[in-house]
Amino acid sequence: MPNSTVLKACEQTEIDLSGAADWVPFDAPALVGDSLRFVSGDSRGDRFRARYYRDAEQHLHARFWLGPEAEGPPGHAHGGAVAAIMDEALGLAAWAAGYPIVVGNLNVSFRNMLPLRKVVTVESRVVSVEGRKIMVHGRIFRGEKTFAEAQCLCITIPGK
Numbered sequence: 106m107p108n109s110t111v112l113k114a115c116e117q118t119e120i121d122l123s124g125a126a127d128w129v130p131f132d133a134p135a136l137v138g139d140s141l142r143f144v145s146g147d148s149r150g151d152r153f154r155a156r157y158y159r160d161a162e163q164h165l166h167a168r169f170w171l172g173p174e175a176e177g178p179p180g181h182a183h184g185g186a187v188a189a190i191m192d193e194a195l196g197l198a199a200w201a202a203g204y205p206i207v208v209g210n211l212n213v214s215f216r217n218m219l220p221l222r223k224v225v226t227v228e229s230r231v232v233s234v235e236g237r238k239i240m241v242h243g244r245i246f247r248g249e250k251t252f253a254e255a256q257c258l259c260i261t262i263p264g265k
C-alpha cells in the first residue's frame with residue numbers, strides 16, 4: 106500500500122485525547138498564539154495530536170498522540186519528536202504559571218522507546234523560581250511506563 110494511503114487513513118481516525126476526570130481543558134493558543142503550531146497546531150495531523158489540561162492545583166498536563174510522521178526507530182517516536190514535545194509542554198507550563206519565558210536549556214532522558222499511535226500523557230511541574238530562572242520538570246508516560254523525563258530551564262523575557 107503506498108504511504109500516502111496509509112497517511113490518509115490515519116488522518117481520518119479520531120483519536121481520544123480526553124483528560125482525567127478532574128482536569129479542565131487549557132486553551133494554550135489563547136495564551137501563546139501561533140507559538141504552538143510546530144508541535145500541537147494540527148489537530149488532524151499525522152505527526153502530533155495534542156490536548157492540554159490543568160488539574161485542580163493548576164499543574165499543566167497533556168495527552169499526546171504521535172503518528173507515522175513522528176517515526177524514528179521503526180514503530181516508535183523519533184527522539185527529536187519527544188524533545189519537541191518536552192520543549193513545548195514544559196515551556197508552556199511556565200507560561201501557564203504566569204512566567205513569559207523562552208527555553209534556555211532542555212535536558213531530556215529517553216527511558217523507553219515511545220510507541221506510535223498510542224495516547225501518552227505529559228505531566229509537568231514548575232519546581233523552582235530563582236529570579237529569571239524558572240525550572241520545570243516533566244515526564245511522558247503511559248500507565249506504569251515512563252518514556253522520557255526532562256528538566257527544562259526557562260528564562261523570563263525582559264519586558265514581557
Ligand SMILES: CCCCCCCCCCCCCC(=O)SCCNC(=O)CCNC(=O)[C@H](O)C(C)(C)COP(=O)(O)OP(=O)(O)OC[C@H]1O[C@@H](n2cnc3c(N)ncnc32)[C@H](O)[C@@H]1OP(=O)(O)O
Nearest residue numbers: 137140192193196197200206207208209210237238258260
Ligand atoms: C517573544 C514571545 C515568545 C513567545 C513564546 C511562546 C512560547 C510558548 C511555549 C512554547 C515553548 C517553546 C519554548 C521554545 O522553544 S523557545 C525557543 C528556544 N529557545 C531559544 O531560542 C532561546 C534562545 N536563547 C535566548 O534567547 C537567550 O539566551 C536567553 C533569553 C535564554 C537568555 O538570554 P538573556 O541575555 O536574556 O539572559 P542571560 O544570558 O543574562 O541569562 C539570564 C540568567 O539565566 C542563565 N541562563 C541563560 N541561559 C542558560 C542556559 N542555557 N543554561 C544555564 N543557565 C542559563 C544565565 O546564566 C543567567 O543567570 P544568572 O547569571 O543571572 O544567575
